[in-house]
Amino acid sequence: MPELPEVEVVRRGLEPLVLQRQIARISASGLPLRRPVPLAELRRWGEGARVTGVSRRAKYLLLHLDNSALLIFHLGMTGKFYPAVADDPPRKHDHLVLHLNDHANDGHGGRGASGQKVAQIRFNDCRRFGLVAVCAPAETTAPALLAGLGPEPLDDKAFTPAYLAQRCAHRRTPIKNLLMDNRVVVGIGNIYANEVLFAAGVHPQTPAGEISRARLKKICAAAREILTRAIAAGGTTIADFANAAGESGYFQVQLAVYGRGGQPCPRCGREIVRQVQAGRATYFCPRCQRPPKVISKNKEQKSGK
DNA sequence: AAGATGGCCTGAAAGC
DNA sequence: TGCTTTCAGGCCATCT
Numbered sequence: 001m002p003e004l005p006e007v008e009v010v011r012r013g014l015e016p017l018v019l020q021r022q023i024a025r026i027s028a029s030g031l032p033l034r035r036p037v038p039l040a041e042l043r044r045w046g047e048g049a050r051v052t053g054v055s056r057r058a059k060y061l062l063l064h065l066d067n068s069a070l071l072i073f074h075l076g077m078t079g080k081f082y083p084a085v086a087d088d089p090p091r092k093h094d095h096l097v098l099h100l101n102d103h104a105n106d107g108h109g110g111r112g113a114s115g116q117k118v119a120q121i122r123f124n125d126c127r128r129f130g131l132v133a134v135c136a137p138a139e140t141t142a143p144a145l146l147a148g149l150g151p152e153p154l155d156d157k158a159f160t161p162a163y164l165a166q167r168c169a170h171r172r173t174p175i176k177n178l179l180m181d182n183r184v185v186v187g188i189g190n191i192y193a194n195e196v197l198f199a200a201g202v203h204p205q206t207p208a209g210e211i212s213r214a215r216l217k218k219i220c221a222a223a224r225e226i227l228t229r230a231i232a233a234g235g236t237t238i239a240d241f242a243n244a245a246g247e248s249g250y251f252q253v254q255l256a257v258y259g260r261g262g263q264p265c266p267r268c269g270r271e272i273v274r275q276v277q278a279g280r281a282t283y284f285c286p287r288c289q290r291p292p293k294v295i296s297k298n299k300e301q302k303s304g305k
Numbered sequence: 306a307a308g309a310t311g312g313c314c315t316g317a318a319a320g321c
Numbered sequence: 322t323g324c325t326t327t328c329a330g331g332c333c334a335t336c337t
Contacts, residue, residue, distance in 0.1 A: 003331095034313075034332070059331075077330055078315080093315085127314045129331065173308060182332085190330060279310070280330070310336075320326070 002075040004153070004187025005230035007059045010081060015054040017083055018063065018100065018121060022050045025099040033095060034076060034131045041134045045069035046098070058149050058186035068137035072145060076129025084120045096123040096132055150185045153223045159185055161217040168208035168216065175211060176204035177278050179219070188223060190280045191258045192230070196222045198257045203289040204282050210292060257283040 002010065023046050028039045045067065053064035063071040073079070078093075086099075098121040123132065135143040150167075151158035167184050168175070178184055179193045188196065197204050199222035202215055211219075256266050261274030265285035274283050 074331080076314090076332085125314095126316075127329090129314065131332090171307085177308085180331090278308090281328085306337105308337085310334105312334085313330105313332095315329100317329095318327085321324085 002059065002077075002079070003189040003192055003230075004059060005192075005227055005234050007061060007075060007187075008056055008231050009234035010075065011054055011056045011061055014061070014081055014121070017119075018051045018054060018098070020050060020052070021119075022101040023047055023065075023098050024101040027097045027099070029095040031095060031128065033125060033128045034074070035133075037096060037132050038134055041136070042071070042096075042132070045134055045136055046071060057146055058152070058182055059189075060146065070135035070143065072131070072133040072135060072143060073123065074131035076125060076127065076131065078127045079123065079125040079130035082122055082124060084122050086120065088120075091122070091124055093126040093128075094122050094124050095128070095130075097121070098123075148183055150181075150183050153185050153187055153227055156224065159220060159223070161213060161220050164216045164220055165213055168211060171208040173208055174205045174277060175202060175208045175219075176282060178208045179223075180278075180280075185223075187227070190282075191255065192223070192226060194258045194283050195226050195256060198284060198289060199226060201288055201290075203291045204277055204284050206292045257285065259283070 026039070026042050026046050028037050028042075030037075030039075046065065046069065049065035049067045049069060051063055052066050053062075055062045055064065059074060061073040061075070063073070065071065073081075082091075100119045100121065123130070131145075133143070133145060141147075151163065153159050164185075168178065171178060176193050176197060179188050179196065180190065194204070196219060200215060200218040202211060202219060257272050259281075260272045261283055263272050264270065265272055265288060268285065268287050270285055270287040272283055273286050274281060276282065
């Protein structure tokens with residue numbers, strides 16, 4: 001389940017494999033991902049171009065090309081990149097292949113471990129929740145996919161307690177839903193939303209507008225700390241990435257509440273509660289994360305009937 | 306209009 | 322043992 005930390009880890013793993021390499025050819029499975037793969041457009045702008053950068057925005061991976069085009073990838077739930085050489089048998093659920101050219105003057109020849117000239121980067125996505133898109137060079141405005149995205153949670157100039165307070169003001173939506181809204185802040189998925197709220201001691205159903213400034217400050221700090229720690233932990237998988245899809249290190253991250261329904265809270269020992277909120281599994285400690293008053297009242301009313 | 310809900314998709318695991 | 326059901330979740334369309 002790639003959230004911001006894993007996407008960043010993938011970016012770091014991908015960068016040395018494609019930087020300054022020329023894309024010779026692009027092929028696709030033909031199956032649609034979250035939306036159809038724009039193969040003709042990918043070929044038009046991608047083939048023959050050289051990769052000048054690999055960046056990340058939210059959970060999107062961006063391949064910058066020397067013709068100013070942009071290849072945009074989203075891993076969805078199960079998307080992964082893996083390097084291969086031409087002889088490697090295709091794997092089930094390979095949906096896009098970037099065939100890379102050797103470079104005469106790039107200093108290291110771009111040879112894979114096997115020494116074969118043409119390497120490939122394959123995008124494999126079993127559940128097809130991923131996405132591939134192209135932004136043509138002429139498009140001067142930000143790609144539609146990236147327009148309207150909120151700030152990066154690790155950007156301490158943009159994602160501040162003041163900013164979060166402004167976005168929470170007068171909102172009755174539960175804070176967990178708001179943290180997972182990428183118009184408010186990007187990269188925080190279900191797992192990290194649970195973890196951040198536990199660390200900040202805030203009940204996931206608390207209406208966003210009712211949270212004190214002090215708690216919002218804690219939420220900001222917790223998001224930053226947990227995501228940073230997760231990237232560091234995932235960093236150990238970069239070596240794995242070069243061999244295969246490598247997800248192993250991701251789970252080394254210590255998760256305090258996510259997936260621990262019925263287990264004791266690591267802080268107070270009380271049983272972690274699992275409930276479904278906005279259609280997502282939500283975990284919290286009922287002692288460390290006090291429920292908002294409104295919820296308690298509703299419960300009393302219901303049980304009173 | 307803000308907030309809630311369902312669909313997309315596959316495979317692992319649980320349930321019967 | 323073998324089938325069916327459930328669940329995972331980012332994103333978006335659709336509904337209230």
